Amino acid sequence: MKNKFLISVLWSFLFTLSSFAFALQAATNSAAKVPIRVGLILDKGGKDDKSFNSAAYLGATLAEKELGIQLKYIEATDDAAIETMMRSFAQKKYDLVIGIGFAMTDAVKKVSPLFPEVKFALIDAEVPGANVTSLLFEEHQGSYLVGALAAMNSKNKKVGFLGGMDVPLIHRFQMGYEAGAKSIDPKIAVIINYVGVDSSAWNNPAKAKELSLTQYRSGVDVIFGAAGASNNGLFDAVEETKKLAIGVDSNQNWVKPGLVLTSMLKRVDVAVLEVIKETNSGKFKAGTVRFGLKDKGIDYAVDQYNSKFFTAETSKKMEKIKQDIIAGKIKVPDYYKK
Amino acid sequence: MILSWAMSILRVSTPLIFASLGGLMSERSGVINIALEGLMLIGAFTAAVVALMTHSPYLGLMAAIVAGALGGLFYAFCVLKLKANQIISGTAINLLAMGMIPLILKILYGSTGATPNLEMNERFLSFPLVLLVFICALIFALFKYTHLGLWISFSGEHPDALESAGISSDKIRWFALTCSGILASIGGASVSIYLSSGYSRNMIGGRGFMSLAAMILGRWRPKTTVLACLFFGLCDVIQMRLQSANLSIALPTQLIQIIPYLMTLIVLTGLVGKSIAPKALGK
Numbered sequence: 001m002k003n004k005f006l007i008s009v010l011w012s013f014l015f016t017l018s019s020f021a022f023a024l025q026a027a028t029n030s031a032a033k034v035p036i037r038v039g040l041i042l043d044k045g046g047k048d049d050k051s052f053n054s055a056a057y058l059g060a061t062l063a064e065k066e067l068g069i070q071l072k073y074i075e076a077t078d079d080a081a082i083e084t085m086m087r088s089f090a091q092k093k094y095d096l097v098i099g100i101g102f103a104m105t106d107a108v109k110k111v112s113p114l115f116p117e118v119k120f121a122l123i124d125a126e127v128p129g130a131n132v133t134s135l136l137f138e139e140h141q142g143s144y145l146v147g148a149l150a151a152m153n154s155k156n157k158k159v160g161f162l163g164g165m166d167v168p169l170i171h172r173f174q175m176g177y178e179a180g181a182k183s184i185d186p187k188i189a190v191i192i193n194y195v196g197v198d199s200s201a202w203n204n205p206a207k208a209k210e211l212s213l214t215q216y217r218s219g220v221d222v223i224f225g226a227a228g229a230s231n232n233g234l235f236d237a238v239e240e241t242k243k244l245a246i247g248v249d250s251n252q253n254w255v256k257p258g259l260v261l262t263s264m265l266k267r268v269d270v271a272v273l274e275v276i277k278e279t280n281s282g283k284f285k286a287g288t289v290r291f292g293l294k295d296k297g298i299d300y301a302v303d304q305y306n307s308k309f310f311t312a313e314t315s316k317k318m319e320k321i322k323q324d325i326i327a328g329k330i331k332v333p334d335y336y337k338k
Numbered sequence: 339m340i341l342s343w344a345m346s347i348l349r350v351s352t353p354l355i356f357a358s359l360g361g362l363m364s365e366r367s368g369v370i371n372i373a374l375e376g377l378m379l380i381g382a383f384t385a386a387v388v389a390l391m392t393h394s395p396y397l398g399l400m401a402a403i404v405a406g407a408l409g410g411l412f413y414a415f416c417v418l419k420l421k422a423n424q425i426i427s428g429t430a431i432n433l434l435a436m437g438m439i440p441l442i443l444k445i446l447y448g449s450t451g452a453t454p455n456l457e458m459n460e461r462f463l464s465f466p467l468v469l470l471v472f473i474c475a476l477i478f479a480l481f482k483y484t485h486l487g488l489w490i491s492f493s494g495e496h497p498d499a500l501e502s503a504g505i506s507s508d509k510i511r512w513f514a515l516t517c518s519g520i521l522a523s524i525g526g527a528s529v530s531i532y533l534s535s536g537y538s539r540n541m542i543g544g545r546g547f548m549s550l551a552a553m554i555l556g557r558w559r560p561k562t563t564v565l566a567c568l569f570f571g572l573c574d575v576i577q578m579r580l581q582s583a584n585l586s587i588a589l590p591t592q593l594i595q596i597i598p599y600l601m602t603l604i605v606l607t608g609l610v611g612k613s614i615a616p617k618a619l620g621k
Contacts, residue, residue, distance in 0.1 A: 046450065047449065047451055075539075077539075192581070200540070200544075204541070205535070205541065214342075214578060215582065217342055218582075232455065232535065240458070240463075255455075
């Protein structure tokens with residue numbers, strides 16, 4: 001009897017508490033100005049690719065925490081669905097719609113002119129329009145840097161490149177990487193593989209692993225993987241062969257500690273956070289923004305998992321190359337300008 | 339060199355062989371099984387989740403077998419008990435698998451795309467290859483030496499004759515479809531806990547349909563079907579290796595990848611040899 005009473009008191013207490021909490025939350029929400037609504041459309045790799053899309057998602061959730069914006073994200077299950085998703089965000093009068101990846105280009109081209117009051121942001125491709133901002137990265141510069149690092153760490157004078165889908169964007173990575181490796185040793189062999197030719201290539205770890213194993217067994221020491229979620233296959237292969245891998249987009253050093261030489265950072269998170277901040281404060285600017293080594297939009301990752309590869313000498317060399325690229329002393333070949 | 343090629347081919351064709359033998363069980367008994375892709379997805383997903391939970395790939399594989407059997411039974415229930423159209427129910431199972439898995443993933447791991455990664459001791463390093471040899475031998479023996487194999491074939495060719503001998507072709511088909519589900523599911527599991535380390539979205543990527551094509555190329559016979567799978571694997575491996583080879587002539591590697599499908603089409607249209615599908619298939 002006594003127990004029952006106690007429980008009911010406890011329950012009522014909990015209910016009151018939670019209703020207070022809700023009321024409090026509602027009050028703080030209404031006190032601030034109406035938060036903007038952001039629709040985020042992720043590419044096929046999905047928010048857990050630990051790479052490109054994960055970075056975008058991280059940036060958006062950071063904005064959600066810092067600015068209290070309303071975030072809704074969708075993962076594109078197939079390319080045909082992207083336009084519909086974008087349209088539905090726009091029709092619901094979202095303030096900002098962000099398309100992650102070049103696969104969104106056509107959808108932005110079609111949808112953005114129809115909804116002039118909605119702002120659009122597009123990563124990795126350029127679309128003109130008064131309400132569109134295109135966020136581009138100088139991937140070739142970062143690839144050049146990790147290419148140089150790969151060559152410094154290759155005993156067999158053989159380094160590898162694993163691309164996801166065979167598209168110009170990834171060729172830009174490849175070209176920079178090759179140039180970087182050859183800058184250290186002009187005779188070095190660069191073995192190149194692509195996982196596939198359609199967008200399922202971003203999500204085919206089994207094939208990526210097979211390709212990586214083939215490369216490692218042929219004497220390749222270091223493989224740079226620019227393959228989205230397929231990079232997981234590369235990391236499985238590096239674990240089994242105990243060679244070296246280089247991650248991409250997000251910092252992937254932690255995935256296989258000690259076996260990931262570095263990660264080429266492409267700060268999609270920063271770009272997404274910035275564009276949300278600008279839109280939130282009413283300073284959205286249409287046009288093209290380029291992120292590169294200078295503003296740390298592109299970089300290479302050094303942390304506790306890979307610090308053993310960065311001796312004082314290596315760090316100095318890498319820093320010098322970086323400064324030379326920024327100063328324009330080193331001209332990195334750009335696939336887009338070929 | 340030869341060994342590394344052989345291992346590559348074996349690894350690439352492992353899921354195909356399991357699944358196409360599954361397809362063969364079903365189609366020889368007279369039921370079209372277009373659901374292979376979905377059943378493989380279910381297997382890949384279940385194996386990854388259970389291996390993650392129990393830290394044992396063997397338990398993951400067992401769970402995949404159970405899930406595959408249930409999937410096969412469900413398909414049998416649709417087409418045998420409810421007499422639903424086989425193509426449509428098969429497609430429905432594929433779509434169901436693609437839709438359900440992200441939902442369950444979201445509940446389990448708060449993400450729709452992928453499971454966390456499996457450690458090296460939580461995944462297989464070579465066991466599926468042993469299992470592969472065992473299953474191949476089992477299926478060859480089944481069709482060559484046993485009454486059951488004969489009944490399955492009769493159920494696909496002349497179900498009436500089987501009925502008049504006092505054996506229910508329906509019962510045979512229930513059995514064959516369950517086996518089919520199990521085999522496809524093992525094929526899927528080999529993708530997620532052997533060839534890679536965890537489940538990621540739609541990771542089967544058409545391997546179920548490739549298995550169907552291999553089975554057709556193998557003309558619904560176990561030995562030729564396995565050979566067809568190995569041939570598909572060979573084409574894939576050639577394509578992979580040519581990519582990185584320095585050839586003096588630029589050969590588009592995609593050309594090599596279409597060879598298997600081209601051959602399947604040729605066999606299907608009966609230009610070379612005769613396509614010999616079970617007579618009562620789909621009836």
